[in-house]
Amino acid sequence: MSSPGIIVFDLDGTLVDQLSAVRRWTDEFIVRHAADPALSPWITRELTARAPKDEAFARIAEKVPAAGHPSEMWQEYRTRMPELVELFTGTADALRGLRQAGWVLGIATNGMTDNQAGKIRRTGLDALVDGWVVSAEVGVRKPDPLLLTALAAQLGVPLHGWMVGDGLESDVEVGRRAGLRTAWVSAASGSADADLTVPDVAAFADAILRR
Template sequence: MKAVVFDLDNTLFDHTGCAVAGLRSWVTELGITPTDELIAEWFVIEEDQFNRFLAGELTHQGQRRGRLRAFLPVLGLPVPVADAELDEVFTGYLTQYTNNWIAYPDARPALEVARSNGWRVGVLTNGSTRQQNAKVAAIGLADLIDVVCTSEALGVSKPDPLAYQRVCEALGVEPGETLMIGDNLELDVIAARAAGLSAHHLDRAAGATLTQLVGRQ
């Protein structure tokens, strides 16, 4: 191996943890008790709207507005008609989400192992360039990562084989000498292998850790 490529959300970056914490604070600010059912509904809506962004049906801001149009009625709140008002409401959530941004404790040690192996280090993430780079910087990992490739910047998203090939090109390595690690079995493992990379699945629920997967060759 000459390089390792990590997924970002729920791999290096604890998206679900940050989103749950942020959502609880924001919903409370709105005067509503955040229940597990409300939180589960938020994630169903988030996935639906984010997939529409990845499919090119919505802009990144558009999927945020779509999330609120679907979620505010769940809270029993009125939906503003004007986009600017919706954006202002979303800022309330975004502020709380951003306040909770954090890396998994094993992220930095895993990147350090990769560096000590002499590997190039990349990130391949489906998301917006501005937000994903802001996350990498905020969680203090930017100094250990050579390349961050977002679906927005690449113009293709996982599982398109081109996405994996482009991150390898950006790192100056061949797919056959690159390891991909991520939490999503389909996007980070099966599709990565189909594009010619090696891949390990980060199944945290089953006890897998990033340091273990980077070390296991």
């Protein structure tokens, strides 16, 4: 059977519930360093903003000096986060269904390799997709389409199909630049930039498998 194509997924906020995991990490951090619990929402925002993590940890270290050096905090974070993330509900079944229909599945994620690959393995995504690329390893970040080119080359398939993610400027934009159809994962009612807007990956799979 010839494949209908490739579906490239973003990781954080698309396949895995990054926000809940960051909240759990922040709670642990506050307790460990006896920091002011009122800092919790600010720390969570810093760590989920689309900004370099080394800068975020530098700002956090300023407010919580007891936490030590920013680079050590970041290292601890990357080790702990894979243990805290979980797949969004329905994600595993959605990926199985798409694969059964012949789609080749991949993950393209911006971030550090230990953290991102750790999350992929820890959540069982390594068995549910055909491969993944991490920006730090490839040397380019979304929305640079070279990241997707690298993934397709690794999987040995043409770059033809869908890009699915929760980031308009990163995921939808990289899909558009790579010539893929795009699905925006969002609770919003839709974006003119994306071909499809869905609340989650389960809904995306339903839409694709019904076509």
